[in-house]
Amino acid sequence: MSSRDQLEVFPNPREDREFTIEHVHPEFTSMCPKTGQPDFGEVTLRYTPGAVCVELKSLKLYLNAYRNEGIYYEAVTNQILDDLVAVLQPRRMTVVTRWRPRGGLHSVITAEYAVAS
């Protein structure tokens, strides 16, 4: 279960201008629910803020909270997007997860959100 409550925000300093914020966390780790072994990956968050921006340290703690949680690639990518959209209500947001090889294959999952126009 995710820890959406850990995410803290601060007011967008230029809410009148559309601009883009990207945070890359190359130290993401969770557990494979099938094998019980750890997975390692890099999480990229890119968004156009609405009224608030995510505070960097709270984002790190939120992502670190997956450390001992069993969850699949596809599920964790969508979960991170859902949590951040709920808390930040951004204009647009993309989450990309890039995973280290398992059984010789490496994977990249990309999920996007945009306010309906």
Add this chain to the structure above:
Amino acid sequence: MSSRDQLEVFPNPREDREFTIEHVHPEFTSMCPKTGQPDFGEVTLRYTPGAVCVELKSLKLYLNAYRNEGIYYEAVTNQILDDLVAVLQPRRMTVVTRWRPRGGLHSVITAEYAVAS
């Protein structure tokens, strides 16, 4: 002959959202039907899932089954796409194969599928 039956699937955890899954297998090998010598390449699968996603280990076993099969670059690329489309019924799918040099030339084959709109 391909081994489409080896492919296993699991339900798309967010069928309501279009998102993208990419798996890269840098350890693909098959046999050249003309020379009887092995070919080596990297297979990239990128798709927007419909109701199901492909299970990673079964994808690996499916691709490994070409190991001793004689098949040309162009044919194997289209065959992988046909098998995965049949089993996954994705919204969109691309298969790219990149081959190590033969006779000094190296090749890349790209085939795509999309649900007719």
Add this chain to the structure above:
Amino acid sequence: MSSRDQLEVFPNPREDREFTIEHVHPEFTSMCPKTGQPDFGEVTLRYTPGAVCVELKSLKLYLNAYRNEGIYYEAVTNQILDDLVAVLQPRRMTVVTRWRPRGGLHSVITAEYAVAS
């Protein structure tokens, strides 16, 4: 507080032609207002000049003036854009700041300006 007055300009040598100027400053440093520790980054400025271009040495001195100023990533990126737009009145301008990792995360902020058409 920023030092917009340091920026010097020279006449655009070809105001009749739209062309693009990019300056990259990989030696940007400011202070984190929260921790009091220095931040390090690279600032990229890309613009289509109007009547004037920015003089390179004055741009460097302007950027160096943030050295001991406490300011957040999002704020400094927008501040640099505002100052340069005010002084240069360009046709289009983009400011990108890329930051070295803090707590394992690295960030990129992008802000753009264009004359309304």
Add this chain to the structure above:
Amino acid sequence: MSSRDQLEVFPNPREDREFTIEHVHPEFTSMCPKTGQPDFGEVTLRYTPGAVCVELKSLKLYLNAYRNEGIYYEAVTNQILDDLVAVLQPRRMTVVTRWRPRGGLHSVITAEYAVAS
């Protein structure tokens, strides 16, 4: 004079689907007609096949036949495109030649063909 007759073809295994084939030959050499010295480059062929595909070994022999021929960059690029279009009748085709430096300058020539729609 080019050796278009050396090119062999095989039937497109999936003529009903548009897909892309790319072959890269990094070992191309011809002669400079002006200096009599050898030129060295890399030839990339990218095409969407029609009824036939080019056989890889015959493509190599065709390209190797320029080895002792005096011909300029611009001419050889267009000649290769003309020969391959004549023999393959593809839907689309691009030829790119990238040349090693001469007098400190290096060059890239790109020529394209598409069936008129």
Add this chain to the structure above:
Amino acid sequence: MSSRDQLEVFPNPREDREFTIEHVHPEFTSMCPKTGQPDFGEVTLRYTPGAVCVELKSLKLYLNAYRNEGIYYEAVTNQILDDLVAVLQPRRMTVVTRWRPRGGLHSVITAEYAVAS
């Protein structure tokens, strides 16, 4: 003052087909009019020829003639474009200059020309 007269041309071997020619000169040097010190950069010329192409050696000599000339980044980029457009009358042309760092900043200037349609 530039040496447009040094540029020599030869007839476009395929004037009926639009194709692209790119020449990269990584050994460009001129003088800074302000400091009197040398500047170093790389000049890229990309164009779709009209009736004529530029002869490679004359292009090199034309670019080398800036060696001891004092001229700013923005001016030299536009000057090269003007000279080549005047002599070649191309369908489209782009000149990009990339400069080695001065005072820690490095710059890229891009200017384009196209026949009005």
Add this chain to the structure above:
Amino acid sequence: MSSRDQLEVFPNPREDREFTIEHVHPEFTSMCPKTGQPDFGEVTLRYTPGAVCVELKSLKLYLNAYRNEGIYYEAVTNQILDDLVAVLQPRRMTVVTRWRPRGGLHSVITAEYAVAS
């Protein structure tokens, strides 16, 4: 506390010849005892076997067991070396740990063992 008991061995297939085995684990993680935050690094083990070699999967499980253990860079490097020397009794062994940046600094620790001659 380390889990030396997890390490499994198999007989050296060529004990009469000195040869070298290197295993690199780029997915190592432990906890910082001071901050309670996770550390991430890459562990390289290089050794000349004596009577036995380490089994690869047991090595992975041994290294994964540090996942939630609080331990400093210098201590964990020496601990891994001690455990592997105790179990394998190699002729020579080196352990290198390379750590991702913390506070802008990144570190490398190297410890070696050799049978006294």
Add this chain to the structure above:
Amino acid sequence: MSSRDQLEVFPNPREDREFTIEHVHPEFTSMCPKTGQPDFGEVTLRYTPGAVCVELKSLKLYLNAYRNEGIYYEAVTNQILDDLVAVLQPRRMTVVTRWRPRGGLHSVITAEYAVAS
């Protein structure tokens, strides 16, 4: 079981001079005896010839013969060295095998031979 008989030799063209020959085969594959899954690696052979050199195509066929053989990293490295030493009787020889990651770890095995002096 290895296929030492496939190796062919030709006379050293300069037996009076010590020189070095290196062949790199990046397309090596064998089977893991434990999991039954394929392993992929790169084999480097470096040697100072005695009376004979190894013929390149026969070396390739010899290495390809491991394709469906179950054998461990450490064993196959020593086996290749033993076979080549037996057939070539070189002055010195090194075999290095570099393996793609398995379970997140990647390995390098190095074995050497030299005539006793």
Add this chain to the structure above:
Amino acid sequence: MSSRDQLEVFPNPREDREFTIEHVHPEFTSMCPKTGQPDFGEVTLRYTPGAVCVELKSLKLYLNAYRNEGIYYEAVTNQILDDLVAVLQPRRMTVVTRWRPRGGLHSVITAEYAVAS
């Protein structure tokens, strides 16, 4: 003037074994005493500890204290070495500083210390 007092130490966990510790700080900045402009560089510290090791955060604060100090490349490199040798009394120590280009030249200064044997 340097701030040697900021350096904190902790006991070497394995004083009986010679091992190596390397810390790299890519975010070093000081002031040029001649021009008054900032210099930027990367400081590498490599040492074999004696009775104590340097605490990482105090090392960072020590290096950050040069931020507004005017000092030459050669002097700062020797100063850092002197301070760390005085506080740590290591068996061996090397300090390397790598500087970003000034006037087109970039510099590397290396200073070493070893206990007299």
Add this chain to the structure above:
Amino acid sequence: MSSRDQLEVFPNPREDREFTIEHVHPEFTSMCPKTGQPDFGEVTLRYTPGAVCVELKSLKLYLNAYRNEGIYYEAVTNQILDDLVAVLQPRRMTVVTRWRPRGGLHSVITAEYAVAS
């Protein structure tokens, strides 16, 4: 047969000092005597001159003369060394040839000469 006579020399400007000259020719091509197909490689010449140095353009013409000659990797490497030693009488000389892949394998041949001491 090689064209040793094409090599021209000029007097060593500092015969009293031992220094090193390296020339790299990445555009070497010869013919495989077995298949009749072209081979491509890079030739590196490194030497300490005696009384004379090799003139660069004549070295290029000498190497280009192998273009249509059938010769094996091992033989051509030793032949180049023999010719250059005969003409230059250097104090020390090394010739390295690095070849593009054939049948998936790529090769490097190294031959050295030194005046007996």
Add this chain to the structure above:
Amino acid sequence: MSSRDQLEVFPNPREDREFTIEHVHPEFTSMCPKTGQPDFGEVTLRYTPGAVCVELKSLKLYLNAYRNEGIYYEAVTNQILDDLVAVLQPRRMTVVTRWRPRGGLHSVITAEYAVAS
């Protein structure tokens, strides 16, 4: 003729300790005496100072003074070494020049000086 007089020095701040200073100038240009065309290269100076160090800006001006001088690779490398040894009287010094390709070949010249022991 070289301009040794332009070189300025400052006192070695730690003459009692042997340390190493390296300056790299990637923007060196001179003229080929044979063709009259410019040559471009990178000059690396590495030395252990005696009583004095070379001042960076004067080194740059000294190297820039070769801009319009006709001189061969081998001669200029030895000339720079001679001038710097005469002015600095270092304990050890190495000059390396790396040249951009001419006629497809690129060259590296290395000359060293050491106080006789």
